[in-house]
Amino acid sequence: MKNKTDNPVILDEEVKRPGKLSRMFITLSDVFQFMGRFFKEGFLPPYEGKELMKQCYDIGYRSLALISLTGFITGVVFTKQSRPSLAEFGATSWLPSLVGIALLRTLAPLLTSLIAAGKVGSSIGAELGSMRVTEQIDAMEVSATNPFKFLVSTRVLAATITIPILTFYTAMVGMLGALLNVSMSEGTSAKLFFQSSLESISFLDITASTIKAVIFGFTIGMVGCYQGYNSSKGTEGVGKAANSSVVIGMFLIFIEEVVSVQFFGLFRT
């Protein structure tokens, strides 16, 4: 008999306890169905524009302070740590290029996404999880509305849109940190610093960074929503959803980073 709802609380109880391997395949199948539903419903009208804007604002605003601080410190520390090695070869003038490339290619997307996975992913997981266990999602369903569109599509889209913007912001703040360090130690002017940095950054770097940030953002939103939307077992389930959103989100981001480095490396050789 076909299930008319995607209430996992009940599904959990309905099925007989399968083995570990079966459970893994069931979960994988659930994840793909969940993603499929997003692509099927997320871009079709009626749109939840107001909620999408609210989520974009929330995700950006919630992470901004931490991202600014982390980006700036990373810029300062990375420059400070790289300088002695370059000085050995008398190549300290390469610092701006090195920092620019490192920040844009890897540090900014990775740092931004890891922070967002911690702050945004856990928040989405906990929020949707608590809505599930307090029957708020069921209440949306029985009032003939589409909770998936309102809660999941908007959050996944918002994370996918916002993380790339935050990534470039992190890169910019990181560069400012690096500039501070370089100008203090080398006396390099801001104009020369940015000129050297930007000259070394290619269009491929910007494209690759944007694509990576989009994928990371999608991952954070999707993992948080999946864990929260499918949480069960009361308050314990809410905590578990928040925790899993962070752990699984970060794990997937690292895997995606490794894969993307290999992939974009093909275009650089």
Next chain:
Amino acid sequence: MTKEQISPEKVIEVKGLYKSFGNYHVLKGVDLHLNKRENLVVLGKSGTGKSVLIKILVGLLTPDQGEVLVLNQHVDRITYKELLALRLKVGFSFQNSALYDSMTVRENLEFPLVRNQRRLTKGEVNSAVEEMLDAVGLLHTINQMPSELSGGQRKRIGVARTLILRPEIMLYDEPTAGLDPITCLEINSLINEVQERFHTSSIIITHDLTCAKAVGNRVAMLLDGKFERQGTFEEVFNTADERVKPFYDYNFIQ
């Protein structure tokens, strides 16, 4: 509502309904019907499957076996689109109210309305929300957050949010659970007012016999996964059945 005003037309009909969770068999051949404009109280101990029954009625759960007809439609055999249309006619008031806690009272009521009737103007939505809040006596809470409301107020707002779609059938899941006796009486009056004013047919799930007596035109008692006793309040409880007597004694003697 007098017996004469209750129509013999059946709005809900359940035949031979079975539902299990793993090895735990909750419903074992349930037969039940609800007449038009009737208030039917479903009684039973905790864990006997009362809430499961009404969740099956709105398609939140699927039955293992049996027929479930709501407004002459087989809930488990219709398409998702048909189910959504049916859900517009069946209101569900949750045990814990299930108010959206990130939204104000106004937004809670607007949420189902604007998504189901997209052609309504802002003014029409506002007046519908205000009218419904007025009907439950809580117009003054319109800009409050659910966390600022008492348990009784939350229940009322939950009912108002359900009623805003003008359902033909109301399903109340433990409407008086966790409330003080005075608020329980207010909720009982509200259920009767809803029936009178909005001409709804209702199933009220409870184990509160005061509520059952106050609102029920008919009472059905769920015992061991089946409705073994149905009738008026007096008919159901005028028995020496050891499974029923303690229930009555606890509510009215203790």
